[in-house]
Amino acid sequence: MSGNGRKSPPLVADRRTASTPRRTGGSGGSGGKTARTKAPAAPPRKAKAASAPARRGRGAGGGPRRPRGPLGWIVAMVTGLFRWVVRLVWGVSWRMGLAVGVIVGIAVLWTASRLPPITDVVDQRTRGSVTLLDRDGEVFAWRGDQFGGMVTAATVSRDLHDAVIATEDRRFYHHLGISPRGVASAVRINLREGRGPLDGHGGSTITQQTAKLLCLGRPFDPALWDNETAYEADCRRTTLWRKVQEAVFAMAMEVRYSKEDILTIYLNRAYLGAGSRGFEAAAQRYFGKSAAQVGPAEAAMLAGLLKAPSAYAPTSNLARAQGRASLVIGLMEDQGYLTAAEAAEARAAPARLSRAAEARAGGYFADWVMDSGPEFYTRNTTEDVVIRTTLDPAIQSAAEEALTRVFSESVREGSEAQAAIVVMSADGAVRGMVGGRDLQAAGAFNRATQALRQTGSAFKPFIYATAVEMGFSPLDTIQDAPFCMNVTGSGQWCPSNYSENYRGNVTLTEALTHSLNIPAVKLSEAVGRDLVAQVATQFGIESDIAQGPAVALGVSESTLLEMTGAYAGILNGGSAVLPYGLVELQVMGESEPVMAATGGIRERVIREESALATTWMMWNVVESGTGQKARIPGWEVAGKTGTTQAARDAWFIGYTADYVVGVWMGYDDNTPLTGVTGGGLPAEIWHETMIRITDGMTPTPLPMLPPRGTGSRLEAQSRAAEEAGQVVEQALRDALIDIMGQQ
Incomplete structure (x- = not known):
């Protein structure tokens, strides 16, 4: 220690480095001895005195000092455990990730190797499609x-x-x-x-x-x-x-x-x-x-x-x-x-x-065509099929617009009454169809083809057509008066007119014009109810015809499509028709059709003269009878109203020279209509439909044949019948007496 009170610098030993023997100049030079050199002395280190606060909390390495005692032991243990867990998780994770990656890669490659060519997976349908074309060849529906x-x-x-x-x-x-x-x-x-x-x-x-x-x-x-x-x-x-x-x-x-x-x-x-x-x-x-x-x-x-x-x-x-x-x-x-x-x-x-x-025209029509075609080419086809149909889009729109207008203007709001319309050519080709008020429905209940309803007086034309075919004249008279007959198994049966009024002696034409029930029953019994049922069936009423005398009042059930088709048979001159909508079915990609129309005109049921006379009688219904609301200015229209018991069904079916239109109205649950008869709303719907269909068309005369003695002679004949009666009336009475006597 020096006398000036300062600390002496620390003693530092000389640094020695071992020198490697170096050969110089072969065997000469320094005589082969190793040369040593002294390293320069290191500069003296200055000792810095760290302050106490700085020294506290730091370890020898300068980092945070670990707490001493039990706390330090706990910290050390937790830290070590955490590091061990991290290392474990990392070790497991990357190994598992690698394993999963390998497995996924193998699965991907294996799946890829099994995938088929692109052309095989673009289209793997198990069902086919159906495209429906209207009469002009335009698409109107798909199924x-x-x-x-x-x-x-x-x-x-x-x-x-x-x-x-x-x-x-x-x-x-x-x-x-x-x-x-x-x-x-x-x-x-x-x-x-x-x-x-x-x-x-x-x-x-x-x-x-x-x-x-x-x-x-x-x-x-x-x-x-x-x-x-x-x-x-x-x-x-x-x-x-x-x-x-x-x-x-x-x-x-x-x-x-x-x-x-x-x-x-x-x-x-x-x-x-x-x-x-x-x-x-x-x-x-x-x-x-x-x-x-x-x-x-x-x-x-x-x-x-x-x-x-x-x-x-x-x-x-x-x-x-x-x-x-x-x-x-x-x-x-x-x-x-x-x-x-x-x-x-x-x-x-x-x-x-x-x-x-x-x-979206023809929803009900398209459903009907699909149901009428072969199932393996329509409902369950595995091919792409194109069906050409009879649908006329303009007529379809006319029917839909007519139904919408009448219900919006003439039916109370909230009413659940339904209606159906069928428009048909004289050969049975269906041009339009509405199966209910929901015009956009597809796959819904079709009241035009599926609803069996009592026909009421809409059935009467078949009675009069049968009578004319049997030789009766539209001018022959019959008594409209209260009438009773005994029915086997039921006792006495007394039919009545809808109006509860009776007109006395009337011609057959007058009886049909005013839809009188008593003359219809008498005439049906005179010509034979079995024959009436046969004529109706041959005209296309496929449903069961009632067996008793009430058949004349339309208690039998039928569909609107059947009834419209039967009227078409009268329009075309007396030949039955099979209503149809499918004209041609073709598998897409093939040149020849698979099938053609199966409907159309069938066998003759009554003579042409009888059909023409029946049309004339039905023309009177529209001109001066119960169907006057169906009249169209400038056009000759024939038709018949129908209202069933308690007004559960209301019908009007009529035709011009070009089209037959059938209209039905009622409730699905048979609830009676309120204030509705066949000559009311159904005739209005018919009128609205035909007004639109005939717009721009030139009126065509009805194919009808007035009987001899029409006009003034008819009036004179009626007066004469009232005074003295006629041979035909007496013949009818005699026939009825015979029938009732047999019963």
Whole structure:
């Protein structure tokens, strides 16, 4: 220690470094000795005195000092345990991840190796489609799943291609089949909206959606599923395991097929509402054009259907479909597929339905045609079938408009009364059909073809046609007065007129004109009720005809289609017709039709003169009788009203020279109509229908034959009959006496 009180610098030993012997100049030089050098002395270290606060809490390494005592021991133990757990989890995780990755990779490659060629999966339908054409060859209805032919990602319009990508999977060309980002976003949205993580938004890529459309490669098997509906519902199930399978299948598709191939499958198999499968079928269904021809507005509407096909179908709600399309146009603009000007133009001129799709004509008619054709070519066809029909769209629209107008103007609001209309040519070709007030119905109860109802006085023309055929004249007279007869097994039966009034001696024409019941019963019994039933059956009333004398009052049941067809037989001169709507059925792609019309004119039932005379009598019904509300200025109209007991059914069936129109009105549950007879609302509906049908047509005279003695002679004959009676009346009385005596 020096005397100045300062600390002496620490003693530092000289640094020595071992020098390596170095040879210089061979054996000479330094005589082979190793040269040593002294390292320079290190500068003296300055000792810094660390302050006490700085020293506290730090260890020898300068880091945080570990607490001493029990606390330090606990901290050390927890820290060590945590590090051990992290190392364990990491070690297990990367090994498991590697194992899962290997397993998934093997599964993907194995699945990819089993995928069929692209052409085999574009269309794997098990059912076919039916397209119905009207009499002019225009499409008016579809039944079954519509496919419309194969398209590819390259053949559809560029707007449609871009709209699908922008709407469903904007990163389609950049992922390997699944999008973790999309799945995470969908799960977050579902949870935020209070649903399960897999409910609602799925975050699926187009590839995953295509995998689901292919049902992960499982074809329809009738042994496993009752029908295709159950099969498709099973394919759409969403579970965690199904999502895993879907992801594997999607990645396998990415390995096996190109992006364009996957998009092609999707474009051909996606369901787009109204029975259309694939974008070609949908474009034809809604716009009447190919998927290669649709523009931005139409493409946006089609792509918008993918979210909810039934809800956004333009045939269900056009405004809703257009609103959805506007959102798709925005997505296309945001992603650069449309310029601002193109997007504005598409919004300003939104897509609209084709004429056929907008009209949706002939729902009931189409159902009837489908039911009348062979099942293996209609309801259960595995082929794509085209059926040409007899439907006239203008006539169909006329019938629908007439029904709508009368019910809106003449029927109380809230009424559940129903009505049906059939329009037919004289040869039985059905030109229009309305089966109920719900004009847009498909697959619904068809009151024109399926409802068996009592015919009431609409049955009477067959009685008078039979009488004329047997030699009676429309001018022959008959007594309209209270009348009773004994019916075997029932006792005495006393029919009455609807009005409870009686006219005395009347001609057969007057009796039919005013729909008198007593003369109808007497005439039916005179000519023979069995013969009346035979004539009615031969004219096309296939339902059972009542056996008793009340058959004359229309207690037998029939359908509107049968009755209209039977009247057509009177119009065409006395030959029966078989109503038909199918003209030709052809399998798509084949040159020859599979079948042709099976309906039309059949055998003759009564002589032409008898039919012409019956038409003349029915012309009087409209001119001066119960059917006056059906008159059309400038046209000759023949027809007959019908009202059943308690007014449960009301009919009017009439015809011009060109068309027969039948109208029925009533309640499905047989509730009596209030204040309605056949000459009321049914005749009004008939009139409104025919006014529209004949608009612009040149009036054609009815094929009718007035009897000799018409006009003044008829009046004189009636007066003479009232004073002295006629031979025919006496013959009728004698016949009735004989009949009642036999009973």
